Amino acid sequence: MRVLGIETSCDDTSVALYDSERGVAANLLSSQVDLHGVFGGVVPELASRAHLVNLLPMVDLLMKQQQLRLADLDGVAVTAGPGLLGALLVGLSTAKAICFAADLPLVGVHHLEGHILANALTAELVLPATVLIVSGGHTEVVHMPEVGVYERLGGTLDDAAGEAFDKTAKLLGLPYPGGPHIDAAAKRGTPGRFRFPRPLLADQRTVFSFSGLKTAVRTVVEELPRPLDEQTIADVCYEAQEAIADVLCHRLFQAARRKHARAVYVAGGVAANGRLRERVAAEAARRGLHFVPPERVYCTDNAAMIAYAGWCHLAAGRRDALNLDSFARAPLASWREGSPS
Numbered sequence: 524m525r526v527l528g529i530e531t532s533c534d535d536t537s538v539a540l541y542d543s544e545r546g547v548a549a550n551l552l553s554s555q556v557d558l559h560g561v562f563g564g565v566v567p568e569l570a571s572r573a574h575l576v577n578l579l580p581m582v583d584l585l586m587k588q589q590q591l592r593l594a595d596l597d598g599v600a601v602t603a604g605p606g607l608l609g610a611l612l613v614g615l616s617t618a619k620a621i622c623f624a625a626d627l628p629l630v631g632v633h634h635l636e637g638h639i640l641a642n643a644l645t646a647e648l649v650l651p652a653t654v655l656i657v658s659g660g661h662t663e664v665v666h667m668p669e670v671g672v673y674e675r676l677g678g679t680l681d682d683a684a685g686e687a688f689d690k691t692a693k694l695l696g697l698p699y700p701g702g703p704h705i706d707a708a709a710k711r712g713t714p715g716r717f718r719f720p721r722p723l724l725a726d727q728r729t730v731f732s733f734s735g736l737k738t739a740v741r742t743v744v745e746e747l748p749r750p751l752d753e754q755t756i757a758d759v760c761y762e763a764q765e766a767i768a769d770v771l772c773h774r775l776f777q778a779a780r781r782k783h784a785r786a787v788y789v790a791g792g793v794a795a796n797g798r799l800r801e802r803v804a805a806e807a808a809r810r811g812l813h814f815v816p817p818e819r820v821y822c823t824d825n826a827a828m829i830a831y832a833g834w835c836h837l838a839a840g841r842r843d844a845l846n847l848d849s850f851a852r853a854p855l856a857s858w859r860e861g862s863p864s
């Protein structure tokens with residue numbers, strides 16, 4: 524079965540082909556980082572316009588590279604939400620038009636399900652699993668007894684982990700998005716020079732809070748002599764990353780223990796973070812839990828994860844009508860019947 528995937532929920536235009544016999548046959552990405560970088564964050568209207576310019580030529584390119592016609596596809600999967608509405612609508616309208624023209628089944632995919640199932644593109648999933656979703660807009664822990672059955676255990680009370688990375692980077696004068704820059708700079712950091720809080724670490728609930736960390740970093744950085752030297756930047760990055768990784772790791776394993784999971788997974792852009800992956804791998808090994816970190820290309824937004832998720836829906840006999848709507852926000856819901864835990 525061949526499924527075309529389309530992802531336009533934020534600032535990356537991506538199209539991919541998932542072939543159930545070959546795996547991910549193509550995963551094309553057009554990043555808008557340069558477009559939004561000068562503004563220090565994503566400008567929704569610019570994102571929609573860039574998707575509009577890029578999407579159809581990318582679909583054309585993929586089909587030519589793969590020597591396929593629309594009739595060779597078995598379905599089209601598209602991110603229906605959550606995300607920026609204007610940006611989502613470009614992808615959704617394009618997917619609908621292709622499905623209408625070629626009489627193909629349409630599947631709307633929840634973006635967070637895409638991030639979770641991206642793990643299946645790296646290694647076969649071991650279930651039941653507890654998943655930490657950490658991205659630019661989300662920080663949540665979800666339990667997955669099987670594909671299509673999701674139980675949200677909790678999430679952030681304020682900022683997402685990705686925002687904590689991006690805001691820390693901004694305070695240090697690092698480029699947008701800041702996560703990868705902090706990841707790189709922290710490798711040269713000195714442990715122990717700074718100390719930031721680990722909010723809610725002792726809390727028994729599955730909750731996170733990152734706004735206090737941002738304030739703590741700002742307070743420290745504002746008192747440092749200007750211009751900031753490279754070593755100081757690396758030292759702040761080191762401690763900020765440690766603080767974020769500490770709370771993320773702690774919560775993930777607390778939840779996994781309660782749910783008697785066999786495996787843990789990380790998903791979303793922040794799952795590309797080297798220190799977080801290292802910490803989760805070490806703790807999983809210590810507790811005898813299965814963990815394989817997802818390939819980094821499948822952590823940040825990509826259409827391969829959407830195509831794969833779409834294939835899971837289609838293989839289970841699910842499809843959407845052509846009046847499917849996009850949504851800016853909505854929790855990840857189960858689409859398969861089954862006990863959530």
Ligand SMILES: Nc1ncnc2c1ncn2[C@@H]1O[C@H](COP(=O)(O)OP(=O)(O)OP(=O)(O)O)[C@@H](O)[C@H]1O
Binds near residue numbers: 795822
């Ligand atoms: N190596 C890294 N270390 C830490 N953070 C990272 C790393 N690479 C990317 N990020 C962060 O990941 C985020 C982007 O992730 P992703 O593309 O999944 O987010 P999004 O799609 O914008 O948000 P959402 O998925 O919640 O809608 C950014 O905040 C970025 O700084």
Ligand SMILES: [Mg+2]
Binds near residue numbers: 658659823824
């Ligand atoms: Mg995302």
